[in-house]
């Protein structure tokens with residue numbers, strides 16, 4: 001799914017909306033026509049003035065004449081077939097080698113350290129200069145030609161692969177992983193995946209007969225988790241003794257220190273605290289993007305070991321897949337699960353309706369405003385039916401008005417969807433508007449300072465006296481911590 005549309009991805013990533021296909025085609029044909037005209041002109045001039053033997057710059061009609069002649073004698077197809085075979089074999093061998101080594105070197109530094117010096121040593125030698133050597137080594141037959149093509153294919157492809165892997169936006173990978181993508185999904189198109197992985201095809205054919213992955217996970221969680229742990233509470237998320245230290249430039253910075261929080265099923269918890277106190281770190285550990293230095297996070301009694309489709313993530317910077325339409329983004333996780341076309345359409349329609357974007361289904365992310373992008377990100381997370389939604393300052397980049405509109409929408413959506421939500425924000429007002437409980441963290445290293453359980457109606461009034469009461473109470477507590485940052 002990702003690699004099959006690399007050229008679309010480049011188009012969107014680099015230049016925004018491509019021209020309409022028909023207009024693009026006309027430009028491409030025009031370019032060829034101009035080239036042919038210039039070639040004819042040059043060929044004609046050489047024919048007339050003969051500065052050198054016209055054999056070295058034959059005009060297009062001379063080339064076409066020879067082609068027709070060869071075709072009539074029946075030799076053309078033999079030559080074409082031989083060349084194609086040579087190129088196909090040589091290119092495939094070079095490409096397989098370069099992709100395999102490039103993907104590995106792009107991800108594993110140790111491999112890069114071993115492979116790169118040799119590549120850098122050989123790369124500046126023009127492949128053509130190696131041709132005589134290939135002939136000496138392998139002989140003048142097909143072997144040396146194929147070997148030469150393999151050699152010439154390898155270097156540019158290896159370098160672009162390493163470069164490409166290094167250029168992949170880590171946030172897009174995180175977004176894909178939190179929608180259920182595993183590493184192998186990143187390299188297979190939908191079609192290939194359903195051909196190669198029988199599980200996906202089965203799920204598509206018999207959606208009802210097969211328990212979903214999530215259901216199986218939950219069943220396993222119930223079987224695997226100790227009875228005592230489950231009986232102890234109906235908590236969905238347990239954060240226990242969580243600490244995280246970052247090492248940067250040889251210095252250790254503790255970001256989180258011994259954090260304990262429990263979040264109940266269907267509960268909306270807001271995490272507040274001064275900038276840099278470890279809110280994102282905590283959320284990223286729950287999402288499975290980061291490992292804790294100590295302690296653990298349990299979801300349904302099972303330790304989190306990595307990202308998964310059971311925990312949908314909404315990032316501050318939207319992180320939509322730029323090469324997919326709104327619909328393509330929203331159905332991303334459903335496609336990975338192998339949901340059928342009709343099912344996907346129904347779910348996408350439902351969630352686009354819920355976030356008020358039904359009229360924009362075929363637009364691309366570059367064509368949307370910030371508020372619309374974040375609505376797509378929310379719809380994408382919800383459409384994948386995770387039980388938990390993790391949001392890291394999702395409205396932080398929006399203007400004040402849009403922000404309030406989206407808060408209203410999220411509050412309405414939560415009244416319908418009843419997800420377990422962990423929501424990071426630095427806006428106290430936003431927290432009091434949305435949360436069932438507000439967890440205030442201390443300045444770095446982040447610990448839990450105080451937890452507020454909001455006794456407010458589900459549908460909140462930002463101007464009600466109880467609302468402002470909570471707002472000022474929480475503000476006082478947060479301010480103590482913000483002051484410490486500036487001391």
Ligand code: ADP
Nearest residue numbers: 246248255274275276277278279280281282444
């Ligand atoms: P918040 O989201 O509350 O603003 P963060 O969780 O992003 O804070 O960061 C907490 C602390 O950890 C900060 O001091 C930050 O500099 C540090 N930190 C976060 N991520 C990294 C990282 N990848 N490497 C080194 N330090 C980091």
Ligand code: MG
Nearest residue numbers: 279280281392
């Ligand atoms: Mg943050």
